[in-house]
Amino acid sequence: MIYSKLRGGLWTGLWAGQAMLNKNKCKTGIKLIILSFLIFVNANSFAQTISLNERNTPFETVINKIQLQSNYDFIGNTSLFKTAKPVSLSVNKVTLKEALDLCFENQEMTYTLKDKTVVIKKKEDLSCRESF
Numbered sequence: 001m002i003y004s005k006l007r008g009g010l011w012t013g014l015w016a017g018q019a020m021l022n023k024n025k026c027k028t029g030i031k032l033i034i035l036s037f038l039i040f041v042n043a044n045s046f047a048q049t050i051s052l053n054e055r056n057t058p059f060e061t062v063i064n065k066i067q068l069q070s071n072y073d074f075i076g077n078t079s080l081f082k083t084a085k086p087v088s089l090s091v092n093k094v095t096l097k098e099a100l101d102l103c104f105e106n107q108e109m110t111y112t113l114k115d116k117t118v119v120i121k122k123k124e125d126l127s128c129r130e131s132f
Contacts, residue, residue: 050099051092059084062103063120070096072113076120080109 050069054062060081067074089102100111100118112119 048096049093050096051094052099053090055088056086057088059087059103059107062087062089066096066099066103067118071116072096073117074120075117076109076111077122080120080122084109 048070050066052062052065052069054065058081060078063074063081066072084107087103089099091099091102096118097113100113104111108123109120110123111121
């Protein structure tokens with residue numbers, strides 16, 4: 001074994017070098033565990049779910065509740081909301097898209113998702129589209 005004397009009377013050698021390697025491996029392992037945990041927590045925050053139980057509720061009220069649960073911004077002409085049919089749905093831990101699909105079922109409007117925004121617009125008349 002090779003020994004050398006360090007300042008302060010500490011002896012170091014081959015065993016000390018191995019101990020340093022083990023410490024580095026341990027630190028790396030801890031960092032990987034922490035990183036994995038942070039990624040898991042972050043992924044769960046993006047996978048937000050919607051839970052609603054509504055019966056003949058005004059469309060605008062349902063949209064407001066979805067907006068609160070999803071933290072998405074909703075934009076669109078509010079006059080469309082006034083002409084919308086009441087919504088009845090019961091969902092538990094569904095994705096935003098699934099909740100919106102059910103909400104817009106049998107409505108005269110549609111939506112598109114863009115970034116963290118839901119854009120609500122009137123459905124295009126298909127008969128006009130087919131004539132062109």
